[in-house]
Every structure is written in C-alpha cells, then in structure tokens.
Amino acid sequence: CETLEWKELYSQYKKYWKNIGTVQIPHHGSSNNYNKEINSKKPMLSVISAGIDNQYHHPHGSTIEDIESDNGYIIKVNEDEDTELKFKISEN
Numbered sequence: 001c002e003t004l005e006w007k008e009l010y011s012q013y014k015k016y017w018k019n020i021g022t023v024q025i026p027h028h029g030s031s032n033n034y035n036k037e038i039n040s041k042k043p044m045l046s047v048i049s050a051g052i053d054n055q056y057h058h059p060h061g062s063t064i065e066d067i068e069s070d071n072g073y074i075i076k077v078n079e080d081e082d083t084e085l086k087f088k089i090s091e092n
Helices: 004-019 061-069
Strands: 022-024 045-049 073-077
Touching: 061 073
Parallel strands: 022 045, 045 073
Antiparallel strands: none
C-alpha cells in the first residue's frame, strides 16, 4: 500500500529515478520517519547519520531490517572520522 507522501515524492522524481542510487534516511533512522517504499522500486545506498551513543538508539532496528529486506545497502555515519562518506561525481 503506497502512502500519499510516497506517491508525491515518486511522482516528482519519476523521470530521474533510474539515476538515483543514494538516499539519506531521515531523522537518524527513526522507525517513525523511515518509509519502506524508498527501497521498494530498486535497492538504494541508504545513508544513516546517527551519534554513536545516542539516547534514542538510532538507527532503529526495524529501519535496518526494512532496508536489508529490500536488498538496500546501509552506510552508517557518525562522529567517528572513519565513517566519513565522500562521493566524487564526474560527468562521464
């Protein structure tokens, strides 16, 4: 069952969707803010930014499970400099 928010997002980006391969998961991977449909059209590289010892234990286990069950790839980024994620974009 697609949500209205997902339909609106997808309709805005539909013609670009084949070129989108990375998404940042909102609100540190909270289960209340993750929409499972983001990885349903195709597996995405899902970037989650959350503190190492955050009091809410983000990212939530159900968010991780949902991404993995849709064959998504998870990159967790936190204050540890070894988790820095950089992309070099070329026009070729």
